[in-house]
Amino acid sequence: MGRPKRVTIRDVAKAAAVSITTVSDALNGKGRLPAATRDRVVAVAAGLGYHASPNARRLRQGRTGAIGLYLPDRASGLDYYMNVALGAADAAFAHDLTLTLMPIRPDARQKISADLLDGLIVVDPMLTDPVLDTLAGLDVPIVSCERDLGSPARFAGVVTADNRAAVHELLGHLARQGATTTGLLGLAGDTAFGSDVRAAYLDWCAARGQPPLISQTPFVDSAESRYQAADQLLHDHPEIDAVVSAPEGGALGILHAAERRGIRVPDDMLIASCVDHSSLWTAKPPITAIDLNPRLMGRYGAELLADLLEGRAEGPVTRALPTRLVERDSTLPRAPR
Amino acid sequence: MGRPKRVTIRDVAKAAAVSITTVSDALNGKGRLPAATRDRVVAVAAGLGYHASPNARRLRQGRTGAIGLYLPDRASGLDYYMNVALGAADAAFAHDLTLTLMPIRPDARQKISADLLDGLIVVDPMLTDPVLDTLAGLDVPIVSCERDLGSPARFAGVVTADNRAAVHELLGHLARQGATTTGLLGLAGDTAFGSDVRAAYLDWCAARGQPPLISQTPFVDSAESRYQAADQLLHDHPEIDAVVSAPEGGALGILHAAERRGIRVPDDMLIASCVDHSSLWTAKPPITAIDLNPRLMGRYGAELLADLLEGRAEGPVTRALPTRLVERDSTLPRAPR
Numbered sequence: 001m002g003r004p005k006r007v008t009i010r011d012v013a014k015a016a017a018v019s020i021t022t023v024s025d026a027l028n029g030k031g032r033l034p035a036a037t038r039d040r041v042v043a044v045a046a047g048l049g050y051h052a053s054p055n056a057r058r059l060r061q062g063r064t065g066a067i068g069l070y071l072p073d074r075a076s077g078l079d080y081y082m083n084v085a086l087g088a089a090d091a092a093f094a095h096d097l098t099l100t101l102m103p104i105r106p107d108a109r110q111k112i113s114a115d116l117l118d119g120l121i122v123v124d125p126m127l128t129d130p131v132l133d134t135l136a137g138l139d140v141p142i143v144s145c146e147r148d149l150g151s152p153a154r155f156a157g158v159v160t161a162d163n164r165a166a167v168h169e170l171l172g173h174l175a176r177q178g179a180t181t182t183g184l185l186g187l188a189g190d191t192a193f194g195s196d197v198r199a200a201y202l203d204w205c206a207a208r209g210q211p212p213l214i215s216q217t218p219f220v221d222s223a224e225s226r227y228q229a230a231d232q233l234l235h236d237h238p239e240i241d242a243v244v245s246a247p248e249g250g251a252l253g254i255l256h257a258a259e260r261r262g263i264r265v266p267d268d269m270l271i272a273s274c275v276d277h278s279s280l281w282t283a284k285p286p287i288t289a290i291d292l293n294p295r296l297m298g299r300y301g302a303e304l305l306a307d308l309l310e311g312r313a314e315g316p317v318t319r320a321l322p323t324r325l326v327e328r329d330s331t332l333p334r335a336p337r
Numbered sequence: 338m339g340r341p342k343r344v345t346i347r348d349v350a351k352a353a354a355v356s357i358t359t360v361s362d363a364l365n366g367k368g369r370l371p372a373a374t375r376d377r378v379v380a381v382a383a384g385l386g387y388h389a390s391p392n393a394r395r396l397r398q399g400r401t402g403a404i405g406l407y408l409p410d411r412a413s414g415l416d417y418y419m420n421v422a423l424g425a426a427d428a429a430f431a432h433d434l435t436l437t438l439m440p441i442r443p444d445a446r447q448k449i450s451a452d453l454l455d456g457l458i459v460v461d462p463m464l465t466d467p468v469l470d471t472l473a474g475l476d477v478p479i480v481s482c483e484r485d486l487g488s489p490a491r492f493a494g495v496v497t498a499d500n501r502a503a504v505h506e507l508l509g510h511l512a513r514q515g516a517t518t519t520g521l522l523g524l525a526g527d528t529a530f531g532s533d534v535r536a537a538y539l540d541w542c543a544a545r546g547q548p549p550l551i552s553q554t555p556f557v558d559s560a561e562s563r564y565q566a567a568d569q570l571l572h573d574h575p576e577i578d579a580v581v582s583a584p585e586g587g588a589l590g591i592l593h594a595a596e597r598r599g600i601r602v603p604d605d606m607l608i609a610s611c612v613d614h615s616s617l618w619t620a621k622p623p624i625t626a627i628d629l630n631p632r633l634m635g636r637y638g639a640e641l642l643a644d645l646l647e648g649r650a651e652g653p654v655t656r657a658l659p660t661r662l663v664e665r666d667s668t669l670p671r672a673p674r
Contacts, residue, residue: 019356077615082419089438093445100435101426108430116435223619278414282560
């Protein structure tokens with residue numbers, strides 16, 4: 001397909017036999033040009049169909065107009081990250097920015113450059129990610145969606161949910177529904193989210209005098225290994241009458257393991273998830289979950305970055321994301337126990 | 338965070354007391370400048386820490402360096418699209434392009450402009466999407482990932498899998514495993530994929546003399562309604578001994594419906610999916626599926642667009658994506674029936 005090249009400011013300068021600076025000044029009403037020159041340049045530009053692209057305008061300001069979205073390498077298969085990305089894309093567009101999806105392959109990630117970006121959103125920074133230091137060395141502001149456990153000072157802004165309070169609320173709900181011994185399908189502590197869920201659970205156990213019953217899975221994980229971890233927990237602790245899953249998808253593994261062991265949900269055991277997902281609404285029974293608002297997380301990340309870029313905010317700055325407990329049948333037994 | 342502004346060509350011109358064109362010519366070794374001027378400009382640029390951004394270089398060529406990714410509004414919750422996006426981001430980067438995620442909100446979509454993009458990848462164009470005509474009117478080449486059923490000529494390139502052949506292979510596999518009456522959990526015909534699966538199934542039924550047994554769901558759909566559609570199919574046609582799902586996630590609905598009816602998989606009934614997903618590997622039993630290679634689809638889309646932009650390909654051009662049948666326990670009964 002033969003695509004006509006966009007008319008550039010250079011083309012206008014050549015056709016009008018003036019310098020690029022003169023064209024720019026004439027079209028932007030700047031400088032001290034004779035009116036005749038200004039009028040001639042404007043006429044030539046109009047004749048060629050030239051209009052300054054937003055890109056060109058930004059470039060004159062030393063800006064690219066693009067912000068980057070850096071997802072964890074485990075992003076594939078997790079609905080949470082798709083929603084963060086779509087929320088960020090919508091918000092970037094609303095701020096006359098575009099959202100550039102950073103590559104996921106390690107070799108390509110090493111080549112991420114500040115020349116392409118005005119700023120960056122890093123979602124769920126992992127303690128073990130070697131690229132984060134490279135990103136921090138780029139001369140652009142970075143917002144993290146959820147806190148950076150490594151060197152928080154390397155980022156200019158953070159959007160964070162009060163995950164500990166949300167998990168406390170969930171555990172309180174389970175207790176009110178009759179749970180006396182709650183187990184946790186936990187995550188390793190290499191992200192703020194995994195660390196928050198674990199800390200909230202341990203606090204709760206300490207306050208109630210319940211021994212912590214945790215089966216741990218790494219953040220990068222398969223549904224099969226989550227099922228195995230859940231099954232092990234139920235095998236080791238038959239006294240458990242409620243289980244909370246930290247990872248997305250873990251609650252379905254618990255449900256499966258319970259079904260296979262003849263444990264009825266919610267009659268014999270309650271199940272809840274710290275991350276909501278459409279498959280939880282439609283599980284049999286539907287599973288209670290914390291709605292982490294991933295679309296809003298993406299939107300807040302892009303908006304905070306836009307504020308930092310436009311000088312409406314000064315780093316370091318933290319913004320709070322609301323979350324919401326969604327109660328469903330998996331934690332609502334019909335009769336009090 | 339006070340971020341120092343990037344040094345622009347305008348800053349260099351001002352510091353060296355020459356025009357922007359002179360700076361550009363000096364740094365690019367073009368034009369007929371006195372050696373002394375050239376050396377002085379180079380020294381000033383180095384002193385200020387100026388380096389031409391790839392963005393600036395592209396702008397001089399009338400290019401932005403960015404290609405857009407336009408996902409269907411149902412993208413959320415479907416792993417397929419996340420993988421297409423990540424594959425496209427990797428490939429764009431490898432071609433010194435960046436991948437811009439297009440917004441998903443209808444109002445923001447109406448503002449998509451060619452000023453931001455050198456080209457566009459449209460994934461699974463839907464017959465009913467009113468924005469596609471707007472995109473086609475932009476003065477940039479467009480590649481579609483899967484064919485456009487509306488006006489294919491509006492796009493410069495297409496990457497397509499031979500979905501009909503893949504579904505034929507799947508149906509042949511089911512027959513060899515003993516299936517005599519295969520039902521379809523189908524999709525509406527508003528995408529090439531939904532239409533291909535349906536056509537292949539109808540061909541197969543006609544050739545075998547089997548009446549078509551289809552329960553249809555729209556592409557934008559919930560797990561709950563897919564379960565209901567599957568359950569209806571099993572209720573209406575107890576003679577069915579195999580079911581194929583067109584939508585991602587539909588196979589789990591079929592599995593659920595079968596379990597509730599006391600139908601054992603694979604002993605009493607085979608189940609297979611036209612789209613693979615990690616939840617199918619780990620279902621009990623694991624479910625046979627067509628691997629549509631979504632990462633590769635994204636990569637091919639970005640590479641074809643790069644080829645069109647760089648003149649290595651001329652539209653209209655079609656590229657073929659390989660797919661692969663992954664046989665799992667859900668269609669491998671232990672004993673011949």
